[in-house]
Amino acid sequence: MGGSVIEVDLQALISKRITVQGIVVSVQFQLRTSISDGFKWLYMKKLKPLEVTYRFHGFGSPLLSEGDFDAKPLVTLLGQYSTGKTTFIKHLLNRSYPGAHIGPEPTTDRFVAVMSGPEERSIPGNTIATQADMPFSGLTSFGASFLSKFECCQMPHPLLEHISLVDTPGVLSGEMQRTQRAYDFTGVTSWFAAKCDLILLLFDPHKLDVSDEFKRVISCLRRHDDKIRVVLNKADQIDTQQLMRVYGALKWSLGKVLNTPEVMRINEFVKRARAAKVHAHIISHLKNEMPLMIGKAKAQQRLIDNLSDEFGKVQRKFQLPPGDFPNVEHFREILKGYNIDDFEGLKLHIIRAVDDMLDDDIPNLLKDLENPYD
16 A cells, blocks of 8 residues: 655654554654744744734734744844944944944934845835835835835845844934924834844933933833843943943933843743733623624723723633733724724634643743753
8 A cells, every 4th residue: 555645733853754554654744943933833823813813913013924033133223313323333343334324413314224135235115115035014004104214224244144233213302303204203113122132222421311202212112121221322431420420310211111131032922922812812802792783883982981991801801911911092092993893702722722832832842942042
């Protein structure tokens, strides 16, 4: 009797021949030989179905693409203008990069992704955001006004073979911030904060005043404070006594905003999965609270108005950690654009798949592929 081929989805093994009830069978295992390959498979097979079913991407977390998993670690530099962000990148690279501008007044007026490439070139934002092998597809939601202020600069460099860097426009003050930028600057900053692996927050010891606009930018980083590292640039230009005063003033200004444990991309994936699971429970609960026939509009408005109470019901019923829940006001504003009656009810098999991924698949993946964080 001839052999047959069985496709088996396992985490990481090689093809081999086994005997099943006397029949020689060729078993083809799907290879996953790296952490990123493993997490890509888990996302596509287990987490993405939940996100699509409960429209997680419509509430501020765009669906991930293969480029998001294959991308090199991303480091984003933020700060007010003329704090030395572009100079800092030049120092890391020991040279300039295509399109870099430095000056005492606001010079970098765009978001620039500095990445590895075979030759020096600049790629417009409209182009780079549509390339499937790049991790920037989610930026299309900010429209053409932003994409015209975004570009990717590629160049051959040993450091860029391991990480990518994002140079950002300096945060302006007052009316300049509102009138000179025709896109949601804080929203874009929040997107990069969620996407990147490390955030370098640069300060100039000669300009420690934190504008209201910069405070808003820092506030949008609150959910990602584990990624933030504060860089006091140009510190060599002041003496020790001045440095201590600057350090105290800076620590006081930021003390209520930032915490800094170690950064791990795996933690971001787990955080996303937990948030998506809570989102699924919220959406299915709201759907379940809608009447079958009449009074749907009133019921929807009541649920939106009392959303905080509904969050509490979901948290208590399913024993979910309060810290995994989204911001109520942000969720409420987005929810107003949906018809709750169109949402999906609770599908336990999708929830269980994500639970299995968190409880078993991820620990086994890290164990099988030798957890690099041990």
